[in-house]
Amino acid sequence: MTDVTSNSAAAASLSAERRARRRKRAFRKALMPWLFISPYLVLFLVFTAFPLLFSVYLSFQEWNPVTGLSGMSFVGLANYAQAITDPWLWKSLYNTVWLAIATGIPQHVIAIPIAYLLVTAFRGSFRHLYTATMFIPFITSTVAISLIFYTIYSSNNGILNQWLLGLSSVPVIGALFAWVPDAMPIRWLGSSDLLKPAIAMVVIWKYTGFNIVIYSAGFLTVSKDLYDAAKVDGCNAWQQFWHVALPMIRPFIFFALTLTIIGNLQLFEEPFILTAGDSGGVSQAGLTASYYLYLVGWEWLEMGSAAAISWILFAFIALATSVHFYFNAREGLEGHN
Amino acid sequence: MNKFILTCLASAAISASAASAAEIRLDGFPDFNNHLDKVIPLFAETNPDISVTYQMNNHGDHHKKLTTNLATGSGAGDIVIVDIGFIGSFIDAGGFENLSDATYGADALADGFVDYAWSQGQGADGNQYAIPIDIGPGVMYYRRDVLEAAGLEVEDVITDWDSYIAYGEKLREMDVYLIADAADVASTIIRTTVQPGEGFFFDAEGNSLITSERFVKAFETAKRIRDAGLDGQIGAWTNEWYDGFKDGSVATQLSGAWLLGHLQNWMAPDTAGKWGVSNLPDGVYGSWGGSFLAIPRQAENKEAAWAFVEYLTNNPEAQLASLRNIGAFPVLKETYADPTFDEPIEFLAGQQARRLFAEIAEQVTAVSPQKGDLIAEDVVINGALLEVLNDDKDVMAALRDAERLVMRRVR
Numbered sequence: 042m043t044d045v046t047s048n049s050a051a052a053a054s055l056s057a058e059r060r061a062r063r064r065k066r067a068f069r070k071a072l073m074p075w076l077f078i079s080p081y082l083v084l085f086l087v088f089t090a091f092p093l094l095f096s097v098y099l100s101f102q103e104w105n106p107v108t109g110l111s112g113m114s115f116v117g118l119a120n121y122a123q124a125i126t127d128p129w130l131w132k133s134l135y136n137t138v139w140l141a142i143a144t145g146i147p148q149h150v151i152a153i154p155i156a157y158l159l160v161t162a163f164r165g166s167f168r169h170l171y172t173a174t175m176f177i178p179f180i181t182s183t184v185a186i187s188l189i190f191y192t193i194y195s196s197n198n199g200i201l202n203q204w205l206l207g208l209s210s211v212p213v214i215g216a217l218f219a220w221v222p223d224a225m226p227i228r229w230l231g232s233s234d235l236l237k238p239a240i241a242m243v244v245i246w247k248y249t250g251f252n253i254v255i256y257s258a259g260f261l262t263v264s265k266d267l268y269d270a271a272k273v274d275g276c277n278a279w280q281q282f283w284h285v286a287l288p289m290i291r292p293f294i295f296f297a298l299t300l301t302i303i304g305n306l307q308l309f310e311e312p313f314i315l316t317a318g319d320s321g322g323v324s325q326a327g328l329t330a331s332y333y334l335y336l337v338g339w340e341w342l343e344m345g346s347a348a349a350i351s352w353i354l355f356a357f358i359a360l361a362t363s364v365h366f367y368f369n370a371r372e373g374l375e376g377h378n
Numbered sequence: 379m380n381k382f383i384l385t386c387l388a389s390a391a392i393s394a395s396a397a398s399a400a401e402i403r404l405d406g407f408p409d410f411n412n413h414l415d416k417v418i419p420l421f422a423e424t425n426p427d428i429s430v431t432y433q434m435n436n437h438g439d440h441h442k443k444l445t446t447n448l449a450t451g452s453g454a455g456d457i458v459i460v461d462i463g464f465i466g467s468f469i470d471a472g473g474f475e476n477l478s479d480a481t482y483g484a485d486a487l488a489d490g491f492v493d494y495a496w497s498q499g500q501g502a503d504g505n506q507y508a509i510p511i512d513i514g515p516g517v518m519y520y521r522r523d524v525l526e527a528a529g530l531e532v533e534d535v536i537t538d539w540d541s542y543i544a545y546g547e548k549l550r551e552m553d554v555y556l557i558a559d560a561a562d563v564a565s566t567i568i569r570t571t572v573q574p575g576e577g578f579f580f581d582a583e584g585n586s587l588i589t590s591e592r593f594v595k596a597f598e599t600a601k602r603i604r605d606a607g608l609d610g611q612i613g614a615w616t617n618e619w620y621d622g623f624k625d626g627s628v629a630t631q632l633s634g635a636w637l638l639g640h641l642q643n644w645m646a647p648d649t650a651g652k653w654g655v656s657n658l659p660d661g662v663y664g665s666w667g668g669s670f671l672a673i674p675r676q677a678e679n680k681e682a683a684w685a686f687v688e689y690l691t692n693n694p695e696a697q698l699a700s701l702r703n704i705g706a707f708p709v710l711k712e713t714y715a716d717p718t719f720d721e722p723i724e725f726l727a728g729q730q731a732r733r734l735f736a737e738i739a740e741q742v743t744a745v746s747p748q749k750g751d752l753i754a755e756d757v758v759i760n761g762a763l764l765e766v767l768n769d770d771k772d773v774m775a776a777l778r779d780a781e782r783l784v785m786r787r788v789r
């Protein structure tokens with residue numbers, strides 16, 4: 042009797058052990074995928090999720106980072122209230138939108154026809170060479186480019202002003218530039234009404250090549266048959282471009298526009314270098330929202346306020362992008378069907 | 379096994395501490411490395427148990443790194459260099475050791491230092507948190523050849539701002555700019571005519587002084603120069619700025635004494651002998667820049683750090699060495715008796731300029747740094763002043779707008 046009970050007890054414990062082992066195995070199996078993605082997960086948690094949540098927390102605090110972590114004090118919504126009534130924030134948002142539009146539209150208006158010409162009129166090797174050339178500004182360091190433009194714009198010795206002067210003394214077209222000698226020296230970076238266009242030129246120059254690459258890829262996806270069919274129907278070159286090629290690359294336009302909107306609303310390095318970091322240049326004409334964010338956080342050491350501004354900027358970019366999605370997404374994303 | 383490792387570590391730690399009692403690191407920005415390279419070996423002779431290393435970043439990055447180090451409470455060197463521009467924001471934040479404390483006894487050194495610089499290292503509680511290491515007495519550099527061509531003596535030019543502007547009118551006929559940027563005149567007036575006990579932008583209670591007479595006069599004087607076309611509208615530290623020094627198209631520059639080192643070493647070495655230096659116009663005294671040493675509370679070897687701070691700042695040999703090594707002007711008064719100060723400077727046509735710098739240094743009144751200084755500097759000097767000069771904004775309106783902006787941020 043005792044034997045039987047002990048035996049069955051042993052069997053029970055054995056099966057319990059087996060069950061436990063099985064559970065363990067199942068658990069390990071369930072854990073495996075997490076283990077495999079953990080390198081990414083850890084990086085994501087440490088470098089993305091944590092800073093994001095921390096900046097939410099920070100936006101309700103007043104914090105001079107120099108005082109250490111213990112120096113924070115809770116101020117509720119004060120940072121947001123202060124930001125919303127801050128004239129420099131509104132000025133910077135206005136500048137950001139101005140620059141986004143003034144640099145965004147030309148980028149695409151220039152890039153689309155050039156890409157179309159490259160794809161339809163030139164052979165492969167030349168096209169690759171040409172696209173690569175146009176791409177170089179995009180992969181060059183923004184800081185380096187901005188420093189070079191800083192020199193180009195220089196009012197007394199800058200090559201731009203020297204060029205304009207030179208043009209004014211050329212026989213025929215000189216008449217067009219007759220105003221130049223009187224206007225000299227033109228202070229591209231030193232007057233509030235020229236600063237924004239000067240910054241815009243740099244941005245356009247830098248990013249148009251990138252868009253050309255996107256659009257070239259887009260035009261290459263358009264099947265030759267469609268052009269042939271259009272030709273049979275009596276379309277001229279312009280009609281082929283407008284009614285065939287352009288509608289076919291809608292998803293590419295949508296993609297490129299989205300990148301432009303987000304990128305332009307985050308503009309920082311170009312205005313920062315071109316204004317030599319001097320609080321946004323004359324009348325803050327070159328102060329973009331990211332630039333202001335940097336000023337408040339790192340120059341004025343008001344991290345809480347900067348965090349609040351960054352969330353306002355986030356809301357702003359989200360709004361702009363969703364407006365763009367609302368109007369363009371259905372057609373933009375439906376592709377070739 | 380674990381025990382074994384622990385024992386190993388412990389013995390390693392003991393032998394390490396026996397080998398060198400303290401390793402300290404100094405965080406700063408160039409050119410200090412050129413000075414440190416030469417004085418660290420000298421320091422080691424008398425302090426063989428302290429080994430000093432340094433970490434240099436450029437001026438802006440160094441202060442950003444220091445900000446994050448203080449924010450997180452780790453990573454800062456045992457000694458940090460702090461530029462005068464950042465002192466106001468850093469000093470009352472609680473990140474630095476109180477050097478007035480009996481362990482350091484900094485207060486006993488006070489009398490040896492130039493007054494104004496010493497008091498700039500004090501916190502609002504009157505304790506010493508940073509020790510000055512160099513200063514920048516404010517002076518006017520001028521082209522002797524241009525002055526001669528105008529038929530004037532330098533004393534005629536610097537009598538007051540009117541005579542300074544009159545010189546500019548004369549220069550305009552010769553196609554020479556009086557100064558690279560009229561904004562420098564405004565900042566000179568703002569920085570030199572401060573009442574004792576006041577800050578640059580705020581009084582002792584933290585009230586704004588931005589719309590006071592000092593700022594109005596500064597802005598209006600600069601505006602007169604700009605409107606008369608007497609300045610080149612050339613920003614500092616640009617290629618055009620250097621060109622102006624090289625080709626003599628700019629006649630004067632208001633600056634810290636330290637500009638001399640830059641002029642003769644790289645900006646305009648070929649113009650040696652054509653330059654002179656004088657007091658600032660209108661009989662004002664002021665300072666441009668200056669650096670301080672502080673010991674972060676997170677530092678591990680505070681005692682050794684203090685020994686090196688004391689050596690760098692309070693040892694006449696080290697102070698004179700910094701003048702020779704990097705042209706940083708000594709802050710320790712007893713060094714001014716040294717014959718080095720009477721040496722004629724060839725670049726300045728044999729002028730005994732260091733004597734002048736020392737005299738100026740002892741005349742400068744103390745201006746207390748305040749925590750809103752960085753914001754006010756950006757909003758008033760970079761913001762409002764440019765709007766007045768470049769965009770013709772009304773002086774009073776610009777100052778009132780700036781004041782409102784600053785005061786809503788400085789809580």
